Amino acid sequence: MSAWLLQSLATWGLPLLFATTFASCLALPVPASLMMLAAGAFVASGDLPASGVCLAALFGAIAGDQLGYWLGRLGQTQLHGRSGKSSGKNSGTALRRARAILQKRGDMGVFFSRWLFSPLGPYVNIAAGALAMAPLRFTLWAVLGEIVWVAAYVGLGMGFASNITLAAELAQDTTGLLSAGILALGLGAWLYRRLPRMMRRVG
Amino acid sequence: MRQIIAHLWQFHRPTLLLFLSALAVMVFFGLRFLWAVFYWSNPVHLHQPPAAWMTPRYVAHSWQVPPQQVAEALQIPAGLPARPTLQDIAKARDLPVDVLLAQLQATLNALQGGLEN
Numbered sequence: 197m198s199a200w201l202l203q204s205l206a207t208w209g210l211p212l213l214f215a216t217t218f219a220s221c222l223a224l225p226v227p228a229s230l231m232m233l234a235a236g237a238f239v240a241s242g243d244l245p246a247s248g249v250c251l252a253a254l255f256g257a258i259a260g261d262q263l264g265y266w267l268g269r270l271g272q273t274q275l276h277g278r279s280g281k282s283s284g285k286n287s288g289t290a291l292r293r294a295r296a297i298l299q300k301r302g303d304m305g306v307f308f309s310r311w312l313f314s315p316l317g318p319y320v321n322i323a324a325g326a327l328a329m330a331p332l333r334f335t336l337w338a339v340l341g342e343i344v345w346v347a348a349y350v351g352l353g354m355g356f357a358s359n360i361t362l363a364a365e366l367a368q369d370t371t372g373l374l375s376a377g378i379l380a381l382g383l384g385a386w387l388y389r390r391l392p393r394m395m396r397r398v399g
Numbered sequence: 400m401r402q403i404i405a406h407l408w409q410f411h412r413p414t415l416l417l418f419l420s421a422l423a424v425m426v427f428f429g430l431r432f433l434w435a436v437f438y439w440s441n442p443v444h445l446h447q448p449p450a451a452w453m454t455p456r457y458v459a460h461s462w463q464v465p466p467q468q469v470a471e472a473l474q475i476p477a478g479l480p481a482r483p484t485l486q487d488i489a490k491a492r493d494l495p496v497d498v499l500l501a502q503l504q505a506t507l508n509a510l511q512g513g514l515e516n
């Protein structure tokens with residue numbers, strides 16, 4: 197699948213790029229970052245237009261996010277209709293807590309799950325819809341995040357056009373390093389706050 | 400320091416383990432990043448070997464050779480789409496794609512040798 201998509205990029209160009217980023221926002225297993233890198237390389241070689249590549253990738257991703265969000269929203273309405281009858285008080289509490297977290301951290305969650313923690317993106321879309329995050333707010337942060345995602349990968353493909361295998365490797369290592377770093381920082385802070393006061397200064 | 404670790408180990412073991420795993424993952428990607436920079440800084444590895452998905456222009460760009468010379472070496476048949484891939488060209492020329500790629504690689508090596516001298 198991945199080889200076929202890359203093979204078809206020169207032939208199908210922008211529509212295929214649109215379809216790839218669209219599909220990746222719905223958790224379908226497509227190599228969206230590799231395709232954007234290759235498209236960036238084709239921009240550098242003069243095979244594809246820069247603005248077209250950026251717009252196709254960006255609109256594909258935005259459309260995919262919106263579909264995920266509204267599917268979540270639709271599912272939630274049906275779930276809500278049913279939950280009144282079958283489930284008890286607990287599910288309501290869990291839902292309220294999830295909503296509270298979304299209220300507090302939703303913006304950053306949506307933004308960072310576009311590009312830094314991109315494997316989580318599709319699920320965040322559905323969750324944001326299901327928890328009824330305000331559509332405009334979701335769209336704003338999703339679009340900003342996708343701009344970073346597309347600009348980073350297309351830009352990297354253009355900059356490292358002579359070798360996109362290298363570009364792909366650097367991108368993978370950087371996102372791995374950054375996401376593990378943020379996770380370590382968060383966990384470290386959590387642990388630090390739980391230390392008895394007398395121990396805090398020593399560390 | 401030992402006291403701190405002992406405390407966390409006793410009261411927050413899962414989080415501590417998760418924290419240490421995150422650190423290990425950081426080290427892993429950090430080393431991989433350094434290795435990539437080291438490996439690719441070697442000029443021998445700089446250019447990307449021709450592959451079926453590439454266009455002639457992309458190959459020319461990657462190897463920094465004139466596009467006309469790549470086009471000539473490939474003997475691109477008439478009537479192909481606007482951005483033929485090496486796969487398309489091999490098919491139109493009735494050649495196995497591997498053969499075309501090997502021929503192109505030889506041409507690129509020769510061209511680069513010529514450009515450098």
